[in-house]
Amino acid sequence: MIIKIRFFGYFEEYLGTGINELEVPFGCTLGNLFYLLADIWSDKFVKIWDYDKKIFITPFIVMVDGHDIHDLDYLLTEGSLVTLIPPIVGG
Amino acid sequence: MKGYWSKLLRIDLTTEKITNENIPQSYFEDYIGGSCLGIRLIYDEMDPSIDPFSPEALLLFVTGPVTASPLGTAGRFQVVFKSPQTGILCDSSSGGFWGTELKNAGYDVLLIKGKANHPVYISIFDDVVQIRSAEHLMGLTTFETRDHLIEENRNLKARVLCIGPAGENLTLYSNLMNDEARMVGRGGPGGVMGSKNLKAIVVRGTRKVELFGEEEFKKFAIHLNKLSATAPGIDNLRKYGTAEVMDNAWPTSDIPVKNWSVGSYEELTLPLGGKLMKATMLKHHVGCYHCTIGCSRWVQIREGKYQMDAPGPEYETLGAMGTLCMINDLEAVSYAAHLCNAYGLDTISYGSSIAFAMECYEKRLLTDQETEGIRMTWGNKDVLVDLVKQVAYKEGFGKFVGLGVKRMSEIIKKDSDKFAVHVKGMEVPMHDPRAYFSWASNYATSPRGACHLHGMSAIYENSNDPIPDWDLKGYYPRHSNETKGKITRLAQNWSHIIDSMVVCYFASFQMTPSDLVNLINLATGMNLSVMKLCEIGDRINALHRVFNYRCGTRAIDDNLPERLLTPLESGGAANQVPDLDYQLKEYYEIRGWEKDGKPSKSSLQKLGLDDVINDLYSR
Numbered sequence: 001m002i003i004k005i006r007f008f009g010y011f012e013e014y015l016g017t018g019i020n021e022l023e024v025p026f027g028c029t030l031g032n033l034f035y036l037l038a039d040i041w042s043d044k045f046v047k048i049w050d051y052d053k054k055i056f057i058t059p060f061i062v063m064v065d066g067h068d069i070h071d072l073d074y075l076l077t078e079g080s081l082v083t084l085i086p087p088i089v090g091g
Numbered sequence: 092m093k094g095y096w097s098k099l100l101r102i103d104l105t106t107e108k109i110t111n112e113n114i115p116q117s118y119f120e121d122y123i124g125g126s127c128l129g130i131r132l133i134y135d136e137m138d139p140s141i142d143p144f145s146p147e148a149l150l151l152f153v154t155g156p157v158t159a160s161p162l163g164t165a166g167r168f169q170v171v172f173k174s175p176q177t178g179i180l181c182d183s184s185s186g187g188f189w190g191t192e193l194k195n196a197g198y199d200v201l202l203i204k205g206k207a208n209h210p211v212y213i214s215i216f217d218d219v220v221q222i223r224s225a226e227h228l229m230g231l232t233t234f235e236t237r238d239h240l241i242e243e244n245r246n247l248k249a250r251v252l253c254i255g256p257a258g259e260n261l262t263l264y265s266n267l268m269n270d271e272a273r274m275v276g277r278g279g280p281g282g283v284m285g286s287k288n289l290k291a292i293v294v295r296g297t298r299k300v301e302l303f304g305e306e307e308f309k310k311f312a313i314h315l316n317k318l319s320a321t322a323p324g325i326d327n328l329r330k331y332g333t334a335e336v337m338d339n340a341w342p343t344s345d346i347p348v349k350n351w352s353v354g355s356y357e358e359l360t361l362p363l364g365g366k367l368m369k370a371t372m373l374k375h376h377v378g379c380y381h382c383t384i385g386c387s388r389w390v391q392i393r394e395g396k397y398q399m400d401a402p403g404p405e406y407e408t409l410g411a412m413g414t415l416c417m418i419n420d421l422e423a424v425s426y427a428a429h430l431c432n433a434y435g436l437d438t439i440s441y442g443s444s445i446a447f448a449m450e451c452y453e454k455r456l457l458t459d460q461e462t463e464g465i466r467m468t469w470g471n472k473d474v475l476v477d478l479v480k481q482v483a484y485k486e487g488f489g490k491f492v493g494l495g496v497k498r499m500s501e502i503i504k505k506d507s508d509k510f511a512v513h514v515k516g517m518e519v520p521m522h523d524p525r526a527y528f529s530w531a532s533n534y535a536t537s538p539r540g541a542c543h544l545h546g547m548s549a550i551y552e553n554s555n556d557p558i559p560d561w562d563l564k565g566y567y568p569r570h571s572n573e574t575k576g577k578i579t580r581l582a583q584n585w586s587h588i589i590d591s592m593v594v595c596y597f598a599s600f601q602m603t604p605s606d607l608v609n610l611i612n613l614a615t616g617m618n619l620s621v622m623k624l625c626e627i628g629d630r631i632n633a634l635h636r637v638f639n640y641r642c643g644t645r646a647i648d649d650n651l652p653e654r655l656l657t658p659l660e661s662g663g664a665a666n667q668v669p670d671l672d673y674q675l676k677e678y679y680e681i682r683g684w685e686k687d688g689k690p691s692k693s694s695l696q697k698l699g700l701d702d703v704i705n706d707l708y709s710r
Contacts, residue, residue, distance in 0.1 A: 010323050045628045057323070059555065070653055085340070
């Protein structure tokens with residue numbers, strides 16, 4: 001199935017891309033997606049992804065279709081829009 | 092004690108008496124420096140009931156133990172005063188180079204009292220301190236004043252802090268500018284300086300304070316500077332400035348829109364973002380003393396009616412004067428912000444007041460007659476530009492807008508308080524408590540009124556083990572009220588320490604409490620621990636609260652306007668509302684505050700503030 005991923009802030013800068021379409025297997029969870037992203041962007045992901053612990057290094061917000069999701073087992077569906085936002089502070 | 096001169100320069104403008112005083116070492120041990128030291132000094136000397144514009148009111152400029160050191164962004168300083176806008180004690184900070192010069196001139200604190208009988212400015216060149224006539228500077232903008240004084244003093248290395256026409260006219264949210272548009276923005280310090288007939292302070296210092304562990308400090312500072320320079324996110328801040336919030340935060344709805352009534356959306360925010368600014372008008376980046384980040388912009392607009400070649404707007408300005416007013420023209424907002432800098436107005440309060448007036452106009456609570464024919468319609472960028480001068484000079488409808496949201500609402504009445512977005516008279520900064528729930532208790536209890544800089548609590552939400560050194564472990568989603576009272580307390584304590592050292596928040600993001608302790612100990616020779624540091628944060632918060640309580644602040648004032656407790660219908664925070672009462676209950680318990688909002692006797696005793704108990708409990 002095809003899902004969309006939108007990166008913000010320094011995620012977008014590091015990966016050099018904003019919106020992406022990605023084919024993932026049916027039954028793909030949010031956690032599965034993160035591993036997949038780490039595989040795709042291995043060299044660029046190194047600043048934001050801890051390959052040993054398999055977690056993001058910095059805090060961030062994950063939204064799926066406009067809603068915050070905290071559960072890595074959350075099941076993605078065809079056409080889901082996954083949004084990844086790192087911490088952003090203005091002053 | 093190393094890291095300090097232990098010197099306070101006192102200038103009484105009424106008597107023209109200039110004296111040097113020693114600061115007791117215990118004050119540095121208990122309050123470190125910066126705003127915390129300033130608050131203690133004001134507490135000792137100033138009656139809380141004093142009118143902020145009276146000659147007896149004090150105005151303090153305070154540096155910290157790391158000011159002018161090799162630590163990145165160590166050029167900051169704090170200004171402490173009773174705010175004419177809120178009627179409570181306010182501390183406000185600024186970056187640039189002015190603080191470095193004050194420290195290098197040999198002073199930790201500059202205390203100003205009294206009122207000159209004619210306009211003056213102060214010049215400080217190491218030991219040579221003079222009160223000089225400023226008659227010829229009156230009416231000049233901040234930029235003109237700075238240029239004039241650099242030339243007049245024939246010293247290109249001197250730094251200038253000054254007020255614009257807004258400060259001269261005692262506009263309630265007038266500010267101070269130092270260097271190139273570094274602003275002491277909030278609370279109205281410009282009017283306090285104006286009330287003393289003091290137009291500017293020029294300073295140049297050629298000395299260097301000795302640090303306790305000079306070499307070790309330098310090594311550690313360089314290590315932290317590298318961390319700051321290379322941390323994830325800092326690249327973006329350098330590239331796009333704080334305006335990047337407009338590019339990236341809209342999905343969370345942290346950006347307020349249409350006087351806080353609509354969730355943020357990209358069609359409105361992206362045209363105000365850092366990417367567009369970089370592509371269309373960025374001339375170069377601007378950094379403060381020893382800065383490894385360079386978050387500020389210098390912009391140039393070459394054509395059209397908004398031509399300018401000046402410092403560019405920060406996120407807070409873009410929010411208050413942009414999205415909040417439904418204006419997404421970057422050139423117009425940049426130009427209006429430049430005018431605010433020139434005339435000396437706080438852009439958050441100015442933009443918020445315009446947005447409030449626009450909503451009143453839409454609801455027909457303000458008529459064309461009352462606005463003197465100005466059509467205060469949403470998105471009207473001419474209004475945004477044209478009213479700056481009127482507000483600064485208290486002319487026409489600008490005189491009303493210059494009162495700020497709280498006072499405007501009190502005059503208009505008719506339930507306008509429901510959408511008058513301020514806390515304790517301070518207009519709310521551009522981060523929404525419905526997007527990050529911790530902003531709720533943070534804004535409600537912030538010691539100077541709604542403030543995102545006295546506790547950047549939101550950065551601890553959606554984060555694993557946010558401050559393990561201070562026992563803040565776990566994960567706290569932004570739309571949960573759990574532990575947000577505790578997060579607020581620790582975020583505020585962190586800010587109190589940062590403001591006492593005095594360090595930039597952006598640099599501090601890469602630091603832990605252990606790092607701060609290490610810096611202070613290496614600079615001063617103190618032997619602080621991480622928990623002792625937290626206690627100092629508690630102490631200053633309590634002392635600030637006691638002062639404010641004596642000014643009349645009560646628990647009922649620890650509140651949010653109805654608008655911020657009303658769910659948004661769209662965006663990334665739709666249908667979300669923080670439970671302020673729940674958060675406040677936890678916060679009050681942790682702080683040891685009583686139901687009416689005053690710190691309990693036992694909490695004050697625990698913090699070594701026995702000397703202030705009588706001030707509070709004899710009333």
